[in-house]
Amino acid sequence: MKIHRFDDVQVGDELPEWVTAPVTRHTLGLYAGASGDYNPLHIDIDFARQAGMPDVFAHGMLSMAYLGRLLTNWVEQSAIRSYSVRFLAITHIGDKVSCRATIADKFVDKGEKQVLLNLTTRNQAGEMKLQGQAVIALS
Amino acid sequence: MIDKKYIGTKLTPFTVEVEKGQLRSFAKVTGQTDPIYLDENAARAAGHRSLPIPPTFLFCLEMASPNPQEVYELLGIDYSRVLHGEQHFVYHHPVFAGDTVSFAPVIADIYDRKDGALEFVVWETRVEAEDGMHVADLRSVMVVRHEKAARPS
Numbered sequence: 271m272k273i274h275r276f277d278d279v280q281v282g283d284e285l286p287e288w289v290t291a292p293v294t295r296h297t298l299g300l301y302a303g304a305s306g307d308y309n310p311l312h313i314d315i316d317f318a319r320q321a322g323m324p325d326v327f328a329h330g331m332l333s334m335a336y337l338g339r340l341l342t343n344w345v346e347q348s349a350i351r352s353y354s355v356r357f358l359a360i361t362h363i364g365d366k367v368s369c370r371a372t373i374a375d376k377f378v379d380k381g382e383k384q385v386l387l388n389l390t391t392r393n394q395a396g397e398m399k400l401q402g403q404a405v406i407a408l409s
Numbered sequence: 410m411i412d413k414k415y416i417g418t419k420l421t422p423f424t425v426e427v428e429k430g431q432l433r434s435f436a437k438v439t440g441q442t443d444p445i446y447l448d449e450n451a452a453r454a455a456g457h458r459s460l461p462i463p464p465t466f467l468f469c470l471e472m473a474s475p476n477p478q479e480v481y482e483l484l485g486i487d488y489s490r491v492l493h494g495e496q497h498f499v500y501h502h503p504v505f506a507g508d509t510v511s512f513a514p515v516i517a518d519i520y521d522r523k524d525g526a527l528e529f530v531v532w533e534t535r536v537e538a539e540d541g542m543h544v545a546d547l548r549s550v551m552v553v554r555h556e557k558a559a560r561p562s
Contacts, residue, residue: 307469335435347461352498357495
């Protein structure tokens, strides 16, 4: 069971980091099928080049799904109240997606104990790709 | 420039049934190993009525719209110039495989930055269960790159 008590976590605590395998073209093809996002920018290099991009690149939502796994690895999914990201830079073929979260705040909202997490993904060079926040209810 | 008169325009609402097979494919490609997302028996044993949809999956279900290009066609946007800028989810109730959910997207904002080199289209979608229960809200921000915009790295 994934039980974390509100009183046992502190602002500044980090969740266990997890890092994906390098993103491959195969990953993007499978993600297109599984997500229903068939945008050719992610799976057709000819289309991507015509659009002025050097190569196909990862769906932003693939990285957001990976980052979401950091949350569901930590708590039951039903405890997630909200989850948002900004896509700062493109995740390229060959990038490993390093997902991290830090507890940024603890508060009580409408009688429910909650924590605010600051979230990031970075590639193997440490470049930030996604930045986000999630609100999680704790007991 | 995208005509701001479209702010407030409702896109065509639609309903989608959540399929187990698609959820399993999604779990596999995202490297998911927790059996509740892959095995219905494990999900039930954990107290769920079926496979739960992962946190970002409502966005995927929204792609199952009869015409996911509707917003771009309406606004006259070249889809090859679009990048995803932000994505927001607010969750009210969980959704599981076998559920039928309805999506009601509305164009919430249109604005530009960098002297029009980048334009932004925001849409917000209320998601309801079959019985009308409000299950989630999505907010999507898409960025339209114009020629004078710096090429992304």
